[in-house]
Amino acid sequence: MAKFEMREYKREYPPEHFIVEIKPYSLLSNTKAEKYESGVFDAGGYRWRLSLYPNYETTSKKGYISLFLVLIGSVSEKQSPAEVYATFRLFLYKNTPETQEYLTIEDGSGKVNHFHEEMRRELGFAKFLLRSTFEKRSEGYVWDDCCRIGAEVFVHKGQTKTLDEYLPPRELKNPTSSVRKFRLGSISSKRDPKCLSSDKFHLQGRKWKLSVCQNGEPENKSLSFMLESKEDWKNFPSFYAKFRLRVLDRVHAKHTIEKEVQHWFCSSNCKIVFPDFMPWKTLRDSSKGFIKNDVLTVEVEICSLSVVDAPRILKKP
Structure with a gap:
């Protein structure tokens, strides 16, 4: 019988995959049965059962009940003999007037357990609980000559999906596809303090929205910008971007104003503001050439971007 580092705790929620009640339990204990084998259940594409040993004794003659998980085989029977990597929890119900909960035992080492249909079918806990504690009426593990055991089994199939994010970010090699130009009309007559916003646009495979605002008092008014990521942030991972924002001199081509900023975008911080x-x-100022024919031209350029590749399968070693 395999030995584990036992981690013990109690919970109210029942086992996910299997529960069985043994009744009458006295028929099992009084006949000194070596073990009780449950019916078969399915979990993770494999068939399992529980084995309860009611009379396990240590060399010091302490009596325990032992509880084990047993691999029966593959549900599809395509793999024979079945070989499985899994983690599991075993349960024993406690039923008293004050408490209804499950004693839960799992391997505290955190290891993934290796089952083999022919060579290593049975894994679990030889010293699951002292038999004297288990059979003591006031403890509530046996009530009305009944006990309840259960299991949760989580199979590791070696087919983990992983996302590769490249840090530091990749520099973008195609400048043309990294720049988006906007022309804002009637800009000189815009006295409304509300922002002017672009439609949602795509740049370097990401979704964006640009807003232009007037800030400050009339005697100290300034132009501000806000660039917002419009991804579905319920599902999208954080990403880094470095970009430049320009207001173009369309008359002289020498007064263009440019500012560069870098930012980590995430669900709680999905926008960056260029204040003032x-x-x-x-x-x-007409001598600067920013407004031509009452149109202001703005450019957004993404210089570098962290990249999340499509999911790939990460197989077990």
Whole structure:
């Protein structure tokens, strides 16, 4: 019988995969049965059963009940003999007037257990519980001549999906596909303090939205920008981006104002703000060439981006 580092705790929620009641339990204990084998149940594509040993004794003559999980075989029977890597928990119900809960035992080492249909079918806990404690009426493990045991089995199939994220981020090699240009009309007449927002757009495979705002008092007004990631943040992983924002001089091509920023985007911080990007007076200065035919031109360029590849299968060694 295999030995484990036992981790013990109690919980109210019943086992996920299997529960069996043994009644009358006295018929099992009084006849000095070597073990009780439960019916078969399915979990993780394999067939299992529980083995309860009611009379296990140590060399010091202490009596225990022992509880083991037994591999029977594959549900599909395509793999014969079956070989399985799994973690599991075994349960014993405690039923008293004050408490209804499951004594839960698992391997405290955190190891994934190796079952083999022919060579290593049975794994569990030889010293699951002292027999004197188990059979003591006030403890509640045996009530109305009945006891209840159960199991949860989680099979590790060696087919883990993993996402590769590249850090530091990859520099983008195609500048053309990394730049998006916006033309904002009637900009000189915009006195409404509300932001002007673009439609959602795609840049380097990500979804974005750009907003342009007027900030501050009339005598100290400035132009500000906000770039927001519009991914579905319930499912999308965090990512890093470095980008530049430009207000173009469309007349002289020498007064263009550019600022660079880097940011980690996530569900709770999915936008970056450029406050006070430039004074409103500078923007409207005709000698600077920012507004031509009452149109302001803005560019967003992504310089580098962390990349999450499509899921791949990570097989066990």
